[in-house]
Amino acid sequence: MTVTFTATPVSPEAYTLGEGPVWDPVRERILWVDIVAGKVFAARLDPFEVIETWSFDGMVGAVAVSVEGELIVAERDTLTRVDPSGARVPLTRVLAEHCGSRLNDGAVDPFGRFLVGSLSLTDETGSRNELLVRLENGITTVLDGDLTLSNGLAWSPDGRTLYSIDSVPGIVHVRDYPIGKRRDLFRIEDGLPDGMCVDRDGNLWIAIWGRGRVEKRTPAGELLAVVETGATNTTSVTFVDDLLVITSATQGLDTVGSSDGRVLTARVDTAGLPTPYWNPVL
Numbered sequence: 047m048t049v050t051f052t053a054t055p056v057s058p059e060a061y062t063l064g065e066g067p068v069w070d071p072v073r074e075r076i077l078w079v080d081i082v083a084g085k086v087f088a089a090r091l092d093p094f095e096v097i098e099t100w101s102f103d104g105m106v107g108a109v110a111v112s113v114e115g116e117l118i119v120a121e122r123d124t125l126t127r128v129d130p131s132g133a134r135v136p137l138t139r140v141l142a143e144h145c146g147s148r149l150n151d152g153a154v155d156p157f158g159r160f161l162v163g164s165l166s167l168t169d170e171t172g173s174r175n176e177l178l179v180r181l182e183n184g185i186t187t188v189l190d191g192d193l194t195l196s197n198g199l200a201w202s203p204d205g206r207t208l209y210s211i212d213s214v215p216g217i218v219h220v221r222d223y224p225i226g227k228r229r230d231l232f233r234i235e236d237g238l239p240d241g242m243c244v245d246r247d248g249n250l251w252i253a254i255w256g257r258g259r260v261e262k263r264t265p266a267g268e269l270l271a272v273v274e275t276g277a278t279n280t281t282s283v284t285f286v287d288d289l290l291v292i293t294s295a296t297q298g299l300d301t302v303g304s305s306d307g308r309v310l311t312a313r314v315d316t317a318g319l320p321t322p323y324w325n326p327v328l
Contacts, residue, residue, distance in 0.1 A: 048269055048270065048271060048272060049262075049270065049271040049272075049315065050271065050272050050273075051271065051272070051273045051274070051290075051312045051314050051315075052274050053260075053273050053274065053275040053276065053277075053290070053292055053305075053310040053311060053312040054310060054311060054312065055277075055304065055305045055308040055309070055310050056091070056094040056308070056309055056310060056311050057089070057094055057096075057308045057309035057310075059096075059307075059308075060296055060302065060306060060307030060308050061080040061083070061293070061295065061296070061307045061308070061309075062080055062081075062082040062083055062295060062296055062297050062307065063081040063082045063083075063295045063296075063297045064078055064079070064281060064282075064293035064294055064295055064307060064308075064309060065078065065079050065080075065081055065107070065108070065151065065241065065281045065282050065293055065295075066078055066079050066107075066108045066109060066151060066152065066241065066281075066282050066293065067241075067282055067283065067284040067291045067292070067293050067309070068109060068111060068284060068321060069284055069285070069286045069291070069321050070088075070111045070321075071320070071321075072113060072115070073088075073115060074091075075088045075089060075090060075091075075097065076088070076089050076090075076091055076284075076286070076291055076309075077109050077110075077117075078109070078293050078309065079106045079107065079108060079109055079119075080106075081106055081107060082105060082297065084101060084102040084103065084104055084105055084106050085099055085100065085101050085102070085106065086099070086100040086102075086106060086109045086117065086119060086128075087099055087100075089309070091286065091291070091311070094309070100117070100119070100128060100132075102119070102121055102126075104121060104122040105121070105148055106119055106120065106121055107120040107121075107122075107148060107149035107150045107151065107152065107162065108120040108149065108150070108151055108152030108153075108162055109152075110152060110153070110154045110160055110323075110324040111323060111324060112323050112324045112325065112326055113323040114130070115130040116128065116129055116130065116324070116326055118137070118152075118160050118181075118324050118326075120140075120149040120150075120152050120162045121149065122141075122148045122149060123139060123140060123141035123143065123145070123147075123148065123149060124136055124137070124138065124139045124141075125138050125140060125149075125162070125181060127326065137181070137184070138181065138184060138185065138186060140162065140164070140179055140186055141164060141177075146166060146167055146168040146169075147164045147166050147167060147176060148165060148167055149162050149163070149164055150162070150163050150164055150165045150195070150196055150197060151163055151196065151197045151198055151199060151211075151240075151241060151282070152199070153200065154322045154324045155180070155201060155205075155208070155223070155224070155322065156201055156205030156322055157205075157224070157322075157325070157328065158322060158323060158324055158325025158328050159181060159182050159324075159325070159328050160180070160324055161178065161179065161180045161181075161189070161199055162178075162179060162181075163176065163177060163178040163179070163190075163193065163196020163197065163199070163210075164176045164177045164178075164193075164196055165194075165195040165196060165197075165213075166194075166195070173194065174192050174193065174194055175192065175193075176191075176192075176193040176194060176195060176196050177190065177193065177196065178190040178193060178196045178199075178210060181328075182328055183328065189228075190210075190228060193212045194212055194213070194214035194215060195212060195213040195214045196210070196211075196212065197210075197211040197212070197213045197239065197240055197241065197242075198210065198211040198239065198240060198241045198242030198252065198253070198282065199242065200242045200243050200244040200250065201223065201244060201319075202244060202248055202265075203246060203247075203248050203319055205223065206222065207220060207221070207222065207223055207265075208220070208221050208222075208223040208226075209231065209242065209244070209250060209265075210228075211239045211240070211252070213238045213239055213240060213255070214238070215233070216233050216234040216235065216238060216239055217230050217232075217233050217234075218230075218231045218232050218233070218234070218239060218242075218250070218252070218267075220265070231265065231267065232263075232266070232267030233267075234252065234261075236254070236257060237254035237255060237256045237257035237259075238254065238255040238256055239252045239253070239254060239255075240252070240253040240254065240255045240282060241253045241281055241282025241283055241293070242282075242283065243283050243284050243285060243318060243319075244318070244319060245262075245285065245316045245317065245318050245319065246316060246317050246318065246319055248265060249262055249263065249264055249265070249316070250262070250263050250264075250265065251273075251283050251285075251290065252283075253280045253281050253282050253283050253292065253293075254280055255279050255280060255281060256278060256279060257278070257280070258274065258275050258276060258277055258278045258280055259272050259273060259274055259275055260272070260273040260275065260280060260283055260290065260292060260312075261273075262314075271314070273290060273292070273312050273314065275292055275294060275305060275310055275312075276303065276304070276305035276306075276310075277292075277294030277303070277305040277306045277307065277308060277310060278294075278299060278303070278306060279294055279295040279296070279297065279298060279299065279306065280292060280293075280294050281293045281294055281295050284318065284321065285317060285318020285319070286318070287317050287318070288313060288314060288315075288316065288318075289311055289312070289313060290312045290313075290314050290318075291309065291310075291311055292309070292310040292311065292312065293309055293310075294307055294308060294309075294310065295307055
């Protein structure tokens with residue numbers, strides 16, 4: 047039997063393309079981006095209050111944080127480090143200039159290394175040459191070079207399995223990590239799978255763009271629970287203990303409802319895994 051939970055909007059502001067929530071327990075704040083606005087936000091959750099905003103010249107795909115509070119930000123085609131003082135240092139270019147793609151969803155692996163994927167800005171059907179890369183020792187290693195729209199990334203509780211999403215075909219991929227051949231795990235048939243996280247039991251929580259929900263599925267693809275968000279374009283998820291934090295977007299909507307584009311939360315029936323901190327020396 048599928049369990050249903052209901053999410054509640056907590057942010058007073060609606061974001062055009064809210065994405066990539068990350069919990070920072072040391073500073074007790076949630077980080078996320080508005081891709082189109084080119085902004086990174088930090089907020090307290092209880093009560094919800096935006097406490098810091100970083101603005102960039104172009105689009106911003108993802109953010110992660112180190113234990114010392116340094117940010118790694120995926121700008122349109124480069125990775126940038128932001129020190130706690132606000133100083134910015136370019137780390138590496140991932141995509142060629144004017145290539146027609148941008149960086150998208152990113153996450154930190156269990157070793158502290160940052161992974162990020164790309165999507166096409168010109169081909170909505172997917173050209174199957176988008177990337178998933180890993181930053182290590184200042185250079186990027188290509189894990190995949192044949193994706194249509196690289197999206198959610200998450201690891202099993204033991205860190206030995208990487209799950210990744212290619213949104214256009216709706217496929218959740220899996221591979222042994224850090225070295226393993228990618229294979230198809232299961233396909234989402236209703237809506238586009240977007241961001242993703244894993245709970246302490248090893249189940250996947252997947253935001254479904256276009257369907258206003260988050261789905262809890264086993265690694266075999268069995269649907270266990272649904273979180274109804276009320277936000278049509280639900281984009282991504284992360285855990286703060288047993289609290290699910292959800293981002294959403296107003297982009298692409300003719301009519302914007304009260305939950306669309308907002309940050310939302312829902313109490314669910316399990317807790318998440320601690321989010322690994324980015325290690326800038328790796």
